[in-house]
Amino acid sequence: MKNSDPNDLQWEKTRALLREHLTVPPLQHPDFINSQVLETIRREGKPGPSTPLFPLRWLAWGGVAALGLAVLLTAFFLPHDLTRNEDGFISQVIEARVENPQLSVTSFRAPDDRGVVLWVEGSEFIPANESVQ
Amino acid sequence: MGDDLSSVDEAGLLARARKGDTSAFGDLITLHRQKIYMHIFYMVRNEEDALDLTQDTFIRAWRSLARFDGGASLSSWLYRIASNAAIDLCRKRKKRPQTEIELGPMKIDAASRTTPSPAEVPGAGLDRAEIKRRIEAAFAQLSPEHRAVIVLKEMEDCSYEEIARRLGCSLGTVMSRLFYARKKLQTLLNDLHEEF
Numbered sequence: 001m002k003n004s005d006p007n008d009l010q011w012e013k014t015r016a017l018l019r020e021h022l023t024v025p026p027l028q029h030p031d032f033i034n035s036q037v038l039e040t041i042r043r044e045g046k047p048g049p050s051t052p053l054f055p056l057r058w059l060a061w062g063g064v065a066a067l068g069l070a071v072l073l074t075a076f077f078l079p080h081d082l083t084r085n086e087d088g089f090i091s092q093v094i095e096a097r098v099e100n101p102q103l104s105v106t107s108f109r110a111p112d113d114r115g116v117v118l119w120v121e122g123s124e125f126i127p128a129n130e131s132v133q
Numbered sequence: 134m135g136d137d138l139s140s141v142d143e144a145g146l147l148a149r150a151r152k153g154d155t156s157a158f159g160d161l162i163t164l165h166r167q168k169i170y171m172h173i174f175y176m177v178r179n180e181e182d183a184l185d186l187t188q189d190t191f192i193r194a195w196r197s198l199a200r201f202d203g204g205a206s207l208s209s210w211l212y213r214i215a216s217n218a219a220i221d222l223c224r225k226r227k228k229r230p231q232t233e234i235e236l237g238p239m240k241i242d243a244a245s246r247t248t249p250s251p252a253e254v255p256g257a258g259l260d261r262a263e264i265k266r267r268i269e270a271a272f273a274q275l276s277p278e279h280r281a282v283i284v285l286k287e288m289e290d291c292s293y294e295e296i297a298r299r300l301g302c303s304l305g306t307v308m309s310r311l312f313y314a315r316k317k318l319q320t321l322l323n324d325l326h327e328e329f
Contacts, residue, residue: 014319015287021265022272022288024174033166033184034159037191041155 093118147207151198158198162191165208169215175284176219176277178269186222190215205298212299216281223277264325271321279314286311 027033093107093116103122110117120126141160149157169190174183193214194201201210272280281300285291291299296307 010319010323011315014315014322017264017268017322017325018272018283018287018318021268022175022178024171025180027167027170030163030166033170033188033191034162036188037162037195038155038159040188040192041158041195 143207147203150195151201158191158195161207165211166191168208169211172212172284172289173215173219175288176216176280177222178273182222186215186218189218193218209295209298213301216300220277220281223280227277267325268322271318274321275314275317279310279317282307282310283314283318 096105096107096118098105098120100122103120105121106119107116108119109115141164143161143164146157146160146164150161166187170183170187173186173190174180177183177186190211194211201207205213272283275283278300282296285296285299286293293304293307297304300307
């Protein structure tokens with residue numbers, strides 16, 4: 001299709017001028033470029049284009065692996081009682097003592113009963129006026 | 134080292150070069166040096182600078198060969214390095230203007246669709262050397278980015294997509310730069326059309 005836009009025609013003329021006059025002299029000694037570049041590369045003594053020690057991709061995978069390991073360890077070492085006693089009560093006796101010197105009290109866990117037993121000795125019964133805290 | 138490497142497997146050379154094989158990298162230089170040199174010369178218009186920047190392009194390429202992911206062609210990647218190096222040099226030069234003739238300041242209206250009139254029409258009888266000098270001077274007035282798109286599109290016949298890849302910018306940016314670069318060149322060289 002013939003181009004009839006005056007601006008385009010004008011540009012075609014400019015383009016022709018550019019292509020005619022903006023010339024490039026031939027590369028006189030092309031091997032000189034090779035020798036200069038290779039000499040510089042060897043002089044620098046760098047490992048060149050080898051892979052970097054810790055590329056970004058490795059770091060990302062390392063992060064993912066560490067996260068996975070943390071999840072696994074948590075699943076294995078977290079106390080399973082926490083999940084087993086979801087429907088019951090968890091009780092713990094911090095300290096058991098009596099003011100009456102004739103009495104003694106001992107506490108121990110009873111896993112089967114899911115609680116702590118207070119073992120009182122020296123009395124047939126616990127007086128009504130004794131408070132249990 | 135000869136130039137007869139047309140049948141060489143570039144991918145194979147690239148793989149060897151990435152492992153540190155300087156000989157393979159030398160062959161890659163041989164494959165691309167002529168085009169890279171031409172591209173840089175078009176931009177900087179000076180043989181010595183073009184040679185230096187061509188060497189610099191390949192040295193930079195070697196140093197960052199590990200980061201070349203192969204997504205683009207090696208050629209496009211080299212052109213991008215070369216263009217950036219040439220643009221940097223042109224920017225440095227701009228601080229010390231080298232244009233011999235003063236064509237006067239011009240402002241181009243972005244909304245304008247017609248070619249602005251030249252400020253003045255020079256006398257007739259321009260010889261070939263004078264025309265070349267005028268064209269070189271006009272080209273030197275373009276910004277480095279505008280020079281790059283003109284070279285790639287008008288001198289090296291690249292597609293818009295290829296120019297975008299080689300310069301690392303969007304297609305819209307390429308078209309916009311090309312529009313303004315053409316307009317400025319036409320304005321600067323309009324009087325030459327009337328001579329011929």
